[in-house]
Amino acid sequence: MSNKKAVVLVSGGLDSATILAMAREQGFDCYALSFDYGQRHRCELEASAEVAKTLGVLEHRILQLDLRQFGGSALTDDTIDVPQSLGDGIPVTYVPARNTIFLSMAMAWAEVLGALDIFVGVNAVDYSGYPDCRQEYIEAFEKMANLATKSGVEGNHLSIHTPLIDLTKADIIRQGTRLGVDYGKTLSCYNPDERGLACGVCDSCRLRAAGFVTAGVADPTHYQG
């Protein structure tokens, strides 16, 4: 058994299930962190609990954090519609400062746990419109984190791991499939129904479905209708 601890951000989607499996493969004892941030698709939280349990985390915490108070995104603001097709530029599904807030919380928990590793499933290929999914952003966050924390000041290096950052959706699915991830338990859809079934037509569903096709892996997603 390893005694290396890692905090892993787990949303319940395909990407974060994959990084959890990857962190475990690297020998980390994993602590999963999810956020109840007022997202429309609350069944994502149930998926995150299922994913965390299936992949053997030592602890899973869901932190309440009401980002709806700020609005500004289709994912947290009911007055903005979720688009069903890809557009140019930064998507309306972008949640202001979301990754920074999530990573900050992971940093806080890591410090209390004595963990020096944080895993986050950001991806610059499929989500190129999100500024906080880019490598240069992650590097800047890591540098800041090492100046912010007690462990950093004491000379221990905190690492932000983004093993998916340059992978295509198909590559991610291949990696996860190799590690035994059950993607049928994950949920990526922006517009799931009340049973947690995927719509099959939003940006996120399309990218995911295309990934399974390209990877040559049967799509286990539970779709509506």
Next chain:
Amino acid sequence: MSNKKAVVLVSGGLDSATILAMAREQGFDCYALSFDYGQRHRCELEASAEVAKTLGVLEHRILQLDLRQFGGSALTDDTIDVPQSLGDGIPVTYVPARNTIFLSMAMAWAEVLGALDIFVGVNAVDYSGYPDCRQEYIEAFEKMANLATKSGVEGNHLSIHTPLIDLTKADIIRQGTRLGVDYGKTLSCYNPDERGLACGVCDSCRLRAAGFVTAGVADPTHYQG
């Protein structure tokens, strides 16, 4: 009237009341942000509302954010005592990642408001034991923030203002007094009683009281007994 907007982190303490007055003096329309993060001294939140109101903010939001879930600090963990004297190194009153979490939230609100300025009352002189009160940390955060956000990507520079960073407590009190801040409405104590009266003996009270003495300003703090 200016149409420059700034998000100002307001704790209800002496420092943040001063930066709010400074931001206003610089012509900013101020949006005050406070956190209900499970701190022991909840009367601080009442002080923050009073300070925000007195100093004419356009809006004051108190965000729920339960940092007690992580523990690790005397300010949020009931099992750790708040010390009554200054020690060496990083104090037990340090809350892991607190400034990073607060600044991340300020960044989110700033982006939704279209504000490019954030004011935070960090101070490297009196709180030299806190890693996230240092200039190099703030610079790293600002760099990260400009890579993280839509406004940064679009070429607008987000600035983190720390006008108190190199000031002594006495300097801060002189500045605020010049700007008409009523420090009797602020609360800095780590151990206030249920009426919100300051203990007069904790680190924070001592630094504050000494500041008034050095500044030659009458101390308007409401002390217990």
